[in-house]
Amino acid sequence: MLDERDRKILDLLQTDAGISVTDLADRVALSVSACSRRIQRLEDSGHIAKRIVVLDREKMGVPTTLYALIKTAHHADEWIETFRKAISDIPEIVEAHRLTGNHDYILKIVLPRVEHYDVIYKKIVRRVELFDVSASISMEVLKSGVTIPVGYAE
Template sequence: MLDDRDRKILSLLQSDGGMSVAELADIVNLSVSACSRRILRLESEGYILGRKAVLDRTKMGVPTTVFALVKTARHGDDWLAAFHRAIANIPEIVEAHRLTGNHDYILKIVLPRVEHYDVIYKQIIRQVELFDVSASISMEALKESGALPVGYAV
């Protein structure tokens, strides 16, 4: 069961995964060793799955975001496996979600420029048959924290 200090540690690590244990301990009013033990427990219990660096997309050369909405007429295991393989091997596809409603999948694609979307589109359709794909270009990211709310954790 998590307490308020655990939640604070999780929140702080989401905002800055490189924060030292000493800094965390100071903020949550724990000794360094007690804070370190809590972090290890949070990792072993699966609350913390890993740590990663957040890269600057402009400096990485992929400032453009396109969301592709995908419809398929096929839902069999073979098609699904091929679709998973296709999107897994395209690094520009940074997120993929199966949906309810009018579309089957949404892909978040990061690109050097919007014209590069056609390259990604062709990579996908060479590997799997799609019924329909429509794409929308993100004009502005209003929120991209990636941080999860910690208040619901049990």
């Protein structure tokens, strides 16, 4: 069971995983050793899945975001696994979701420029049969982030 200090630790760590344990302990009013034990417990319990570094996309040369909406005529487990493998080693595809509604999948793709989408598209269609693919280019980021709400965790 998580308490408010655990939630505060999680919230602070997901904002800055590089925060020192000393600073974190000060911010949640714990001793360094108690804070360290809590972090270890949160890692052991799986509440902290991993710690990562978020890179600046402009500086990394991939400022463009494109969403590919995919329809397929195939829904068998074997095809889904083939699709998963087809997209797994394409680093420009940073997220992939299976959907309800009019489309079966959505891919979030980061690119150096819009024209590079054709390279990614060809990689995908060479590996797996698709019924329809449409793409939308993100014109402006209104909200972005990797943090999630911590208030629901138990």
